[in-house]
Amino acid sequence: MTQKTLEISNISTRYGQIPMLMNVSLEIRKGHIACVLGANGAGKTTLLKTILGMVKADTGSIKLNGESIDHLPTHKRVEKGIAMAAAAFGTLHKMTVEKNLKMGAYYINDNKLLNERLEQVYQSFPILKERLNQKAGTLSGGERTMLTIARAVINKPTLLMLDEPSLGLAPIMVEEVFRVIKKLNEKDNMTILLVEQNAQKALDVSHYGYVIQKGQIVFKGEPDELRSSEYVENPVAG
Numbered sequence: 001m002t003q004k005t006l007e008i009s010n011i012s013t014r015y016g017q018i019p020m021l022m023n024v025s026l027e028i029r030k031g032h033i034a035c036v037l038g039a040n041g042a043g044k045t046t047l048l049k050t051i052l053g054m055v056k057a058d059t060g061s062i063k064l065n066g067e068s069i070d071h072l073p074t075h076k077r078v079e080k081g082i083a084m085a086a087a088a089f090g091t092l093h094k095m096t097v098e099k100n101l102k103m104g105a106y107y108i109n110d111n112k113l114l115n116e117r118l119e120q121v122y123q124s125f126p127i128l129k130e131r132l133n134q135k136a137g138t139l140s141g142g143e144r145t146m147l148t149i150a151r152a153v154i155n156k157p158t159l160l161m162l163d164e165p166s167l168g169l170a171p172i173m174v175e176e177v178f179r180v181i182k183k184l185n186e187k188d189n190m191t192i193l194l195v196e197q198n199a200q201k202a203l204d205v206s207h208y209g210y211v212i213q214k215g216q217i218v219f220k221g222e223p224d225e226l227r228s229s230e231y232v233e234n235p236v237a238g
Contacts, residue, residue: 005065
């Protein structure tokens, strides 16, 4: 039986008096990619922030590798192995690509291990190796997205959460980003929670997925089931 990396049961949250998530339940099995699809404002980013502890859940529970993390603050959840790559987290624009990566590896105190992890990142993100001494603020949008993901994976997280990695990118860079996501999963057996509006691209790399509308999970299934569902063919705005 495949181990569950993440289990979310009946999570509800609110911003002030406004409900944002309502009885959301989902799971991610170890070594799998699960996507959460939905329109802008549907609750996708709120879900990720709740998993990280940045938004407090009113009800429900979250387990990482079978252990409850409900009581843990954000930094403790990060220490447990949850990493998030999102445009909102950004890059340190005035620092070089190399310094950005080393900032992401702040848990690694062994120089030999750090160099090994950096080399592994360069293999997965060759474009970054070509830009090591370049300031992050001068990178293209696609390259900054790659850097944000690379900075998140350098610590080999138990769970990698990606928030709209294709947002605002040119089609050729969207292809590259999803190629990297698939490679991280297949080569490194990385467990990934992928939040996306680009449903077709997300489903191309995912093992299964969920559709969220107005803060509720309205459909779940394997990629083919999701592609043929009314929720993906005719998405409803958040």
